[in-house]
Amino acid sequence: MESELALLVPLYWAASASFCAMDFRRITNLPPYVFTIINGLKVEARRAGADVIDLGFGNPDLPSPDIAVEKLAEAAHNSKNHRYSVSRGLPKLREAIADLYKRNWNVDLDVETEITNTIGSKEGFSHLMWVLLDRGDAAIVPSPSYPIHIFGPLFAGADLRQVPMRSLADPAAREDFTGDFFRNLETAWNAGWPKPRVLVISFPHNPTGATVDLDFMQRVVDFCRERDMIVVNDFAYADMGFDGYKPPSILQAKGAKECAVELYSMTKGFSMAGWRVAFLVGNSAVVQALVKLKSYLDYGTFQPIQIAATVTMNEAADYPKEICSIYESRRDVLIDGLSRIGWDIPKPKGSMFVWAQIPEPYAEMESVEFCSHLVRECDVALSPGVGFGPGGEGFVRFALIENEQRIRQGLHNLKRGLPKLG
Ligand SMILES: Cc1ncc(COP(=O)(O)O)c(C=O)c1O
Known part of the structure; x- marks a missing residue:
C-alpha cells in the first residue's frame, strides 16, 4: 500500500469537482x-x-487544574452566564492571555486588536484557513503534519505544497534540521504558480517532536515578509519543553506582527482538552478577519468556561x-x-x-x-x-x-x- 494520504489528498479535490445532488462535495471524498x-x-x-x-x-489523561473546575461550577450557577457570550472572548479573558504572553515570552499583545478566543485551536485553525485561502490559492504545509494542517487548506479550496520535514529520527536531518527545512521551503516556494499565500508551521511539532529556536523563527518571519506570505504557527505545545528547553513564540521574532499569527491552546499545558479554549494572537488584520468570520459562525465559548479559563491562567500559571x-x-x-x-x-x-x-x-x-x-x-x-x-x-x-x-x-x-x- 502506497501512503494512503499521499494518494488520497490529490484525489480529494479532483473527485470533488464532479457533483451530484446527494454528493457532499467536501465530505464524500474525504479519505x-x-x-x-x-x-x-x-x-x-x-x-x-x-x-x-x-x-x-x-488525548491528555491528566486532570485540569482544580481552580478551573471550581470556577466553572461557580459561574455555571449564575444564570447571567447562560446567555450567548462574546465570540472573540470576554475582555478579562483576552487580558489574561495577554499577561500570559508577556510573562512567558515577553511579547506585548493589544487586547482589542491582536487577540481572539477560539473554540480550541483546531476550530481556530480550520476557520482561519477559510479567512486566508480561497479556491486557487496555495499553502505550504510540512509533511508529516497534524492532519488538520493538511485538510484545513484543502477544505478552504486551496492547493497544498507539502514540504518534506525530515524526522529527527533520521541522523542526517538531526544534524542540519534547519538547513534542510529552509532548502525544502525554498523549493516549495519556487515550484509552480500561484505563489503560496500561507505557510503553516507548528513547533514543538506533532508528530515528530521536532523543536526549533528563536533564530529559526526569525528566518521564517524574514522568509514570509520578503514574499508577502502569512505564517501561522500552531503553538499547541507551547508549554511542553523538556531538559530545560523553552519553545519560542514566533511573535518574539523581529517584524513578526507584520506577517505572523499564532494559536495558543489551554488543551495541553493546562490539560483542558475538553474545555475547548484557545486563542489566535498576532497580526491584527488577520486576527480581526477571523473575528469577523466567527461573528457569523458562533456565539463564543460558554461564558462560565471563559471565566474559569481566565482565573486559571491568572492563578494557576505554574500548572x-x-x-x-x-x-x-x-x-x-x-x-x-x-x-x-x-x-x-x-x-x-x-x-x-x-x-x-x-x-x-x-x-x-x-x-x-x-x-x-x-x-x-x-x-x-x-x-x-x-x-x-x-x-x-x-x-x-x-x-x-x-x-x-x-x-x-x-x-x-x-x-x-x-x-x-x-
Ligand atoms: C498540533 C496540534 N494542534 C492542535 C491540536 C488540537 O488542539 P485544541 O484542543 O486546542 O483544538 C492538537 C492536538 O493534538 C495538535 O497536536
Whole structure:
C-alpha cells in the first residue's frame, strides 16, 4: 500500500469537482481517517477482554487544574452566564492571555486588536484557513503534519505544497534540521504558480517532536515578509519543553506582527482538552478577519468556561510546568525502556509524543500494518505515521498519555510481541 494520504489528498479535490445532488462535495471524498483503523482494532481487542495500553490518540489523561473546575461550577450557577457570550472572548479573558504572553515570552499583545478566543485551536485553525485561502490559492504545509494542517487548506479550496520535514529520527536531518527545512521551503516556494499565500508551521511539532529556536523563527518571519506570505504557527505545545528547553513564540521574532499569527491552546499545558479554549494572537488584520468570520459562525465559548479559563491562567500559571514534567518523565521511561529492548529512538525536547522509525527487523511493514500487529500481538495502540501525511510512512507515533506504570507494562508487551528486536 502506497501512503494512503499521499494518494488520497490529490484525489480529494479532483473527485470533488464532479457533483451530484446527494454528493457532499467536501465530505464524500474525504479519505477514511487512518487512525480509526487502529482505534477500531483497539476497541475490538478491549471488547475481547484485552488490556490495551493506549498510546495512540493525543488525548491528555491528566486532570485540569482544580481552580478551573471550581470556577466553572461557580459561574455555571449564575444564570447571567447562560446567555450567548462574546465570540472573540470576554475582555478579562483576552487580558489574561495577554499577561500570559508577556510573562512567558515577553511579547506585548493589544487586547482589542491582536487577540481572539477560539473554540480550541483546531476550530481556530480550520476557520482561519477559510479567512486566508480561497479556491486557487496555495499553502505550504510540512509533511508529516497534524492532519488538520493538511485538510484545513484543502477544505478552504486551496492547493497544498507539502514540504518534506525530515524526522529527527533520521541522523542526517538531526544534524542540519534547519538547513534542510529552509532548502525544502525554498523549493516549495519556487515550484509552480500561484505563489503560496500561507505557510503553516507548528513547533514543538506533532508528530515528530521536532523543536526549533528563536533564530529559526526569525528566518521564517524574514522568509514570509520578503514574499508577502502569512505564517501561522500552531503553538499547541507551547508549554511542553523538556531538559530545560523553552519553545519560542514566533511573535518574539523581529517584524513578526507584520506577517505572523499564532494559536495558543489551554488543551495541553493546562490539560483542558475538553474545555475547548484557545486563542489566535498576532497580526491584527488577520486576527480581526477571523473575528469577523466567527461573528457569523458562533456565539463564543460558554461564558462560565471563559471565566474559569481566565482565573486559571491568572492563578494557576505554574500548572503547565507540572504537566510538562510529568510528560518529560514518561518520555524518559518510554525511550529508555525501548532502548533496552533494542529499539533506539532519539529523545525529543518537546511535545507529548515520541516519533519512532519502524525498527529494522520489521521495516518491510507499512505503518498501518505495523500498528495493527502491535494491537494484536502486544496489546499496545500507537498511531501509524502515514496518518500524518506521506512523509510519515515508515514511522509510528507514541502519545505519552498513559502513566509510567502502564508505559512499563506496554514495554513488556512490546518485548513479547516483537521477538526480532534486540
Ligand atoms: C498540533 C496540534 N494542534 C492542535 C491540536 C488540537 O488542539 P485544541 O484542543 O486546542 O483544538 C492538537 C492536538 O493534538 C495538535 O497536536
